[in-house]
Amino acid sequence: MRIALAATCIADAMFPQAPRAVVTLLERLGHEVVFPPGQACCGQMHVNTGYLADAVPVVRNHVRTFAPVADGEWDAVVVPSGSCTGSIRHQQRMVLERAGLDAEARTASAVAGRTYELSELLVDVLGVTDVGAWFPHRVTYHPTCHSLRMLGVGDRPERLLRAVDDLELVPLEQAEGCCGFGGTFSLKNADTSAAMLQDKVGHVLDTGAEVLTAGDWSCLMHIGGGLTRTASGVRPMHLAEILVSTREAPVVPGAADGRQEVAR
Amino acid sequence: MSTFLGMPDAGAPATVSGVGRPDDPLHWGATFPDAARTALADEQLRRNLGNATSTIRAKRARVVGEVPDWEALRDAGSALKTDVMTRLPELLEELERNVTARGGVVHWARDAAEANRIVAGIVRAKETDEVVKVKSMATQEIGLNEALAEEGVAAVETDLAELIVQLADDMPSHILVPAIHRNRTEIRDIFLERMADAPPDLTDVPRELAMAARAHLRRKFLSAKVAVSGANFAVADTGTLAVVESEGNGRMCLTLPETLVTVMGIEKLVPTFDDLEVFLQLLPRSSTGERMNPYTSLWTGVTPGDGPQEFHLVLLDNGRTKVLADEAGRSALHCIRCSACLNVCPVYERVGGHAYGSVYPGPIGAILTPQLTGEKSDLPYASTLCGACYQVCPVKIDIPSILVELRAREVELSGAAPDTADRVWQAAMKAASYAMADGGRFRRAARLPRALRAIARHGVIRRLPFPGSLWTRSRDLPEPPRQTFHDWWAARERRAGTRQEGER
Ligand code: SF4
Numbered sequence A: 001m002r003i004a005l006a007a008t009c010i011a012d013a014m015f016p017q018a019p020r021a022v023v024t025l026l027e028r029l030g031h032e033v034v035f036p037p038g039q040a041c042c043g044q045m046h047v048n049t050g051y052l053a054d055a056v057p058v059v060r061n062h063v064r065t066f067a068p069v070a071d072g073e074w075d076a077v078v079v080p081s082g083s084c085t086g087s088i089r090h091q092q093r094m095v096l097e098r099a100g101l102d103a104e105a106r107t108a109s110a111v112a113g114r115t116y117e118l119s120e121l122l123v124d125v126l127g128v129t130d131v132g133a134w135f136p137h138r139v140t141y142h143p144t145c146h147s148l149r150m151l152g153v154g155d156r157p158e159r160l161l162r163a164v165d166d167l168e169l170v171p172l173e174q175a176e177g178c179c180g181f182g183g184t185f186s187l188k189n190a191d192t193s194a195a196m197l198q199d200k201v202g203h204v205l206d207t208g209a210e211v212l213t214a215g216d217w218s219c220l221m222h223i224g225g226g227l228t229r230t231a232s233g234v235r236p237m238h239l240a241e242i243l244v245s246t247r248e249a250p251v252v253p254g255a256a257d258g259r260q261e262v263a264r
Numbered sequence B: 001m002s003t004f005l006g007m008p009d010a011g012a013p014a015t016v017s018g019v020g021r022p023d024d025p026l027h028w029g030a031t032f033p034d035a036a037r038t039a040l041a042d043e044q045l046r047r048n049l050g051n052a053t054s055t056i057r058a059k060r061a062r063v064v065g066e067v068p069d070w071e072a073l074r075d076a077g078s079a080l081k082t083d084v085m086t087r088l089p090e091l092l093e094e095l096e097r098n099v100t101a102r103g104g105v106v107h108w109a110r111d112a113a114e115a116n117r118i119v120a121g122i123v124r125a126k127e128t129d130e131v132v133k134v135k136s137m138a139t140q141e142i143g144l145n146e147a148l149a150e151e152g153v154a155a156v157e158t159d160l161a162e163l164i165v166q167l168a169d170d171m172p173s174h175i176l177v178p179a180i181h182r183n184r185t186e187i188r189d190i191f192l193e194r195m196a197d198a199p200p201d202l203t204d205v206p207r208e209l210a211m212a213a214r215a216h217l218r219r220k221f222l223s224a225k226v227a228v229s230g231a232n233f234a235v236a237d238t239g240t241l242a243v244v245e246s247e248g249n250g251r252m253c254l255t256l257p258e259t260l261v262t263v264m265g266i267e268k269l270v271p272t273f274d275d276l277e278v279f280l281q282l283l284p285r286s287s288t289g290e291r292m293n294p295y296t297s298l299w300t301g302v303t304p305g306d307g308p309q310e311f312h313l314v315l316l317d318n319g320r321t322k323v324l325a326d327e328a329g330r331s332a333l334h335c336i337r338c339s340a341c342l343n344v345c346p347v348y349e350r351v352g353g354h355a356y357g358s359v360y361p362g363p364i365g366a367i368l369t370p371q372l373t374g375e376k377s378d379l380p381y382a383s384t385l386c387g388a389c390y391q392v393c394p395v396k397i398d399i400p401s402i403l404v405e406l407r408a409r410e411v412e413l414s415g416a417a418p419d420t421a422d423r424v425w426q427a428a429m430k431a432a433s434y435a436m437a438d439g440g441r442f443r444r445a446a447r448l449p450r451a452l453r454a455i456a457r458h459g460v461i462r463r464l465p466f467p468g469s470l471w472t473r474s475r476d477l478p479e480p481p482r483q484t485f486h487d488w489w490a491a492r493e494r495r496a497g498t499r500q501e502g503e504r
Helices: A009-014 A017-028 A044-049 A052-069 A082-090 A092-098 A102-113 A118-125 A145-151 A156-162 A190-207 A217-230 A239-243 B032-040 B043-065 B070-086 B088-101 B112-125 B137-142 B144-150 B160-167 B184-194 B206-223 B249-255 B273-287 B320-324 B330-334 B340-344 B346-351 B362-373 B388-392 B399-416 B420-435 B439-445 B448-455 B485-503
Strands: A002-005 A032-034 A076-079 A115-117 A138-141 A168-170 A211-214 A235-238 B105-109 B130-133 B154-157 B226-229 B233-235 B240-245 B259-265 B295-300 B310-316
Touching (some): A002 A017, A009 A217, A009 B439, A009 B485, A017 A032, A017 A235, A017 A239, A017 B485, A044 A052, A044 B399, A052 A076, A076 A082, A076 A118, A082 A092, A082 A102, A082 A145, A102 A115, A115 A118, A118 A156, A118 A239, A138 A156, A138 A190, A145 B388, A156 A168, A156 A239, A190 A217, A211 A217, A211 A239, A217 A235, A235 A239, B032 B346, B043 B273, B043 B340, B088 B105, B088 B310, B105 B112, B112 B137, B112 B144, B112 B226, B112 B259, B130 B206, B144 B154, B154 B160, B206 B249, B240 B249, B240 B273, B249 B295, B320 B330, B320 B362, B340 B346, B340 B362, B340 B388, B362 B388, B399 B420, B420 B439, B439 B485
Parallel strands (some): A002 A032, A002 A076, A211 A235, B105 B310, B130 B226, B226 B259
Antiparallel strands (some): B233 B240, B240 B295
16 A cells, blocks of 8 residues: 555654654554655644634645645545544545635545545554554553544554564553543643643553553653653553564664654 | 532631622622632632532433433434524513413513512512512512512522522522532531521531521411412413422412412423423432432412412513523523533633623523623633533533634624733734744744743743643643654655655
8 A cells, every 4th residue: 555644743853753753663564654745734833822813824734745645646544543544535535625725624524535544544444453563562552632633543543463473462450531631731731731641651650651642742742741650660652662573573662762863 | 308419528717708699690700710710719618519520420420321212302302492592572472471470470581680670579568577588580580589678578598508608698509509619617607607597506417507497487477468489380271380499488488379470581492291301200200319309399370279379470580581682692592590500611620610700600591691791791702612511411512613703703802892801812812823824934934932941841831821721721832843744744745856866
């Protein structure tokens, strides 16, 4: 398959190890990955903060960049984020329609119809749960709110994790509870957000896991930012970063978090 | 009497006096973020709320899980309410006709003041200075008790938790369990200090507290000439009103006094009697986590020789037609006040009801209150959009989507008259919009965080100046990477290009 990658703005700028892992993983599974360089952001932050007019140019750019998937130039678009996939699927059309851009709204729908969150792409579209990964660590999984309730990814991520060799998956208490990130909520209602974070961090620590994983770096950034304050050493890692790990090319949790790596 | 949630476990005694009765029951107190901060600092409150909401959540999940056609029921509830909203004027007139035909008197109230005037007029005509009340959100919304007090009439709340709130000069903090913020030690103290006939040796054992309230209320039920209630449902095609409750106090109020006055929001209608079938399944399971509520009272007009011989129905608008006119927000009127969305809300669970500064707290309050008042509000932002409310709502109100709509409205309102914070947000959003509307611009902007590597220690940034401090006050920021994904990909392409050329 020819699969276009929407890296998401936050991972692109702050957590490039996740989209890099998606590229390596999909290529390992025999697919071709394209990265349309015109991409920037899906517009979720603007929409969810209520800035619909400012969201319009952002959404238009996303739709324009990924329109070729609607014409069959690529088979699918993959997004390593549940909330960005949710925004693409449930908000972009509305934003364009309200701006009176009906033709683009239709294109947005067509693009959204072929856009998948990573675990959806792997399990539903590519039909794999065992991606041949090896990750000998104790891992707990936080099902982010938008993956869980907006997309309904269900247990797909856990099925993928359970198929990873030597991975020990430990259940997270009150896993379905929100971590308190909520985008700009974390700034506008910082105290409430912190109270929610505190509970989530507590549950993560209770698992004794080495690694906390999720399908969304935004939530991971939030929980991870709380975890480092506890000096516990639990490492946040995107699902893709675990699935890309193999015996031949193991990913070691916290090994510079891939943050130092530079390609030339 | 049911005391399952009204009385959290014993804890450190707090002050008896509540937050006081505000002038506007839909808008009082500090801003949401400030009120939330105060509430979060109250450890006892957080424990009370955490215990109560997790108990009720588990109960709800259990009884909902055993209904095989729950999703179909939700769809039916949602469809019925949608139908009611599209035909509201004709259904209301049908209700009026049927109530009148059965001997009731129907009044129409545009707003809170008019509704209060109507009720006060009825009570005055009965020459009494005391009325008993069934728990009702509509009368909380219009501040009826305070309005009656000004006329020299004492309105006695007969729901246990509502009585606790009233005695303490407090506001409800939950739709269903108004005293959820109180523990039983506090309740004992409130009774001892504020209920003249409370036994002096009263302990904080729930049963004793319930018995004390019961003795106190029994005298009121027997002497009151007028009762005031709300309504859970009104059936248009029969003129029947319905109240569901757990304690039996409602049944007393609805049957003993000579005169009954029901104040009902105009959205509480169902078209036919059969439609109650759907809601009487959805409501108890969603609200108290019971298969069936202990008391379901239905009455139609006046029945000679049985129950109240005079019945008044006050149909309350108070902003509802404004909500109805709004296509995006209208489904907030579908709400059957079950409170399931409060119990699952991670924000409500931590800050409690008073932080919302409205008699309608929690997710439903965050979408209903600003629509009813039409004022600028920070409530639409009091949510992470986690979607838990939508998932449990028995009538499938898409609360997260309405919150986003209302945020857009807030942005429009603040665009017209921005304060300093608004200006900062506007500028930030404009700048972000510019940077994120083009791949090339974004690629350059995405490199900016790299500058923060200079202040990172051990892979994290602990402290940033304002506004970054809003983040770093309670979490670290990871050290930004050396290379963005855009740049990594471009380098990879270059490499591949060079390789191909070399091979040629
Ligand atoms: S919005 Fe839905 S869940 Fe919340 S109180 Fe109303 S009916 Fe219940």
